[in-house]
Amino acid sequence: MTQTSNTVKLEAVTESQHFGQRLDQVLADLFPEYSRSKLKSWILDGNVTVNGEVNTTPRHKMQLEEVVRVEAEMEIQTRSEPQDIELDILYEDEHILIINKPADMVVHPGAGNSDGTMLNALLAHVPNIDKVPRAGIVHRLDKDTTGLMVVAKTLPAQTHLVAQLQERTMSREYEALAMGTMVGGGKVDEPIGRHATKRTLMAVRENGKPATTHFRVKEKFRAHTYIRLKLESGRTHQIRVHMTHIKHPLAGDPVYGGRPRLPKGASDEFVQTLRNFRRQALHAVQLSLFHPETEEWMSWQAPLPEDMQQLIDVVRKDTQEHGFDEL
Template structure:
């Protein structure tokens, strides 16, 4: 097969100064599929990427857009117009508003809203917290993961800390590894939960559904969640409980998986729904009812202990009366101390 050619300024096929790769298909390739031939001819690009380009109309056979399964006759001229892939923009700054609770030269504490993905990944290459951090704090581009040291699920709201220096990032990661970072959550669950409890169960990838995590997985990592009962309510005669959960480890979906394993699934959780009552379909709440309301850690430079509080966002506050609860059922230390932290005079 002829080697790929890129056009120069004298090429008759030079279109709008756009680069493309040119291939001439020899007759002995007759009967081969287009995507297979491209994969063999352009080893610098993955088969999936080439297929994406074909489907996007960025590959032309004798001047015509065709399909990946197209059978070549031999003798065709192919032009491939390389396309920028979404992941190329994963670490691009984007003007995404951030609710900054605290910041200094070493770290930033952010109150993440529900719906915001923390880190770019397949399906969410842009519009993430990382993209917003790079816009508001350009210096973070020099740090791994833009200073992010832990995550919250997309639809979990609440407090997160981000490092601004390599020294701070190292210190914060060490605290997380030593389990000295205090992370407390509010969780609304179905069922009549006990006054307190502790879940000790590994968390790992569900062997039957790779998109989910599972408690008690033989290949999972050790995980521990402590909880206490704050309030009891109900929705259409189905019991609801408000729990305060404290993480001793930080596994993916840990609280959601651990509570479901006790038959206390979170209200609104679209994934972990075992023992969810039928009345859940009537409750207008469409994300897991989970909020990281308190964050405690040692400052990476001064070594002082800091604690921040943020009450739940509007959707969770509006959920309270629907399940027979009030703001008085929330941890009152959070109510008082958030007001103090919000007072610029203090």
């Protein structure tokens, strides 16, 4: 079994009996077809607005004639079929799988991607993995982000791995090509939540969930920087949102990146390579964790995919030809 999503859009105006009541209580009264726990989770996730403003406080006291809107994704249980899809497996034993995910592979089925996903491939590759929630997938990568993921083959392994994620003992490192020339490394410690108006996007928000991204510079170019990143938390689109927040969005990012930044005198090869790179230049390069059965500390690395390596080579060549003084 897996889950797909269905967009839920609700709207109502508070009445006299709602005055002074908590937001979660009012939602339960206005929309009784949904459970209180689900409504509360939507509040906490930033899916509820009061008079047009996102409100993430279930205890918020309501006033008269306030417009309450809910816009969220409702997960629906559906059956996913096993599919014989090749996986790039770096390590496998009876407890875990380490997979190097390619670009264009969706991890979970969803709207517009009902099959051909990593989950479909796992159902075919591992007998009885459908007995493990989400077919053992404990963390995700965006569709066009490449690199390392761990999958649990048993329920005890999944429980152990989820605990490592929550306790931040699992180490996940990424490499990326960011726009602009960065002075040095550092960290972004900013909360992330749903975008105030674009509900499918994430953004740095004061009332979001805590998120910390560490980064260091590997190589500087004329108009880009090759960086290494490490996550303390694992929010949706975290690296992409944080790097955009500090004015260094990832090259190729179709959602958060904006238009490509082309330095003066760039060659046709440079321009075409940058414009044809239509995914975020982000790769999960290293994954380290305690094995859920043996407790052994294990680590894996995945080299940059060919398209990202080619992009960095072209950017490096441009810098070698022009130096740093022609931005």
